[in-house]
Amino acid sequence: MKGMEGRELEAGDKWEVQLRKGCLELAILGALWEGRRYGLEILRRLESDSDLIISEGTVYPLLSRLKALGLVRSEWVESDAGHPRKYYALTAAGKRRATEMAGIWGRFSTSMDKLLAPLAKEKR
């Protein structure tokens, strides 16, 4: 049987996982903000800049859903590697959605930071 501490740690992990999953769509839209990218580039960008590691099999269906919803568009571009790559870019609606989500995220994290400021002080 797991001890109390183990169970608490597990609950913390679970919460973090939920939090990360909830941010996936915003993270992908955010990764496309500066310009078009192909699937693997998006994955690598998320890995390097957000330590939000998505399983590879998930990002492609997710991109195709965002495309079906009109938030991104795609185009095939020839590459030096010898095979074409499918690039994604934000549409006007995608930019609006990203801005809106980033705004909500910003307000939320600012207010959470304020609320949690005493905890951060105590830690020091």
Place this chain on the structure above:
Amino acid sequence: MTSTGEPGQRIDAYLGRLRGMLRGIRDEEVREIVEELRSHILDKASTSGEVTAAGVDAALAGLGSPEELASQYMTDNLLARAEISRSPVQILKSLFRWGSLSLGGFFVLLASVLGYFIGAVFILVAVLKPFHPHTAGLWSFPGGSGEHELSFRLGFGNVPAGGKDVLGWWIVPIGWMAGGGLVMLTTSIALWFVRQYRRSLALPRG
């Protein structure tokens, strides 16, 4: 584009299986999905210059099994459609395809069929009541050991002896509200399960 050599055959075999499972998605889209994944696999497998069998295996492992991947495409397709139209017919159609790929999907399908069916019966009885005022409705019949059995009657044929129309004309508003509510509830619950399923696969395991 087809790939050559042994690693190429593995890629083709994987993509071939996936293609076979992507039912209900437009042909053109399926072609794009397959080509995009091929491009991903080749990129992943050739980081050190050459495409190797080990590199291909690692890339395929990263994508998960064709069943799992197809299942993710189907559920994402369903979620995208559901955001545009909440038609039970569309949702059931997509659930049928998902249900054939995953056990979880199969149970969601069964529950949804049941929910929509009962909802449809409520609505049907409400619709038919004005046409069969004396026979349609929710009827109660005396059962074996003094208990009563409830059953919906659409109003075709005669009512067996001893029956009692429980709700009378109230079946019209109640049928519409309960039926409509049940259909909407079924849709929401089904979509909730689809989202949970999608999220459960979003981050790498372990």
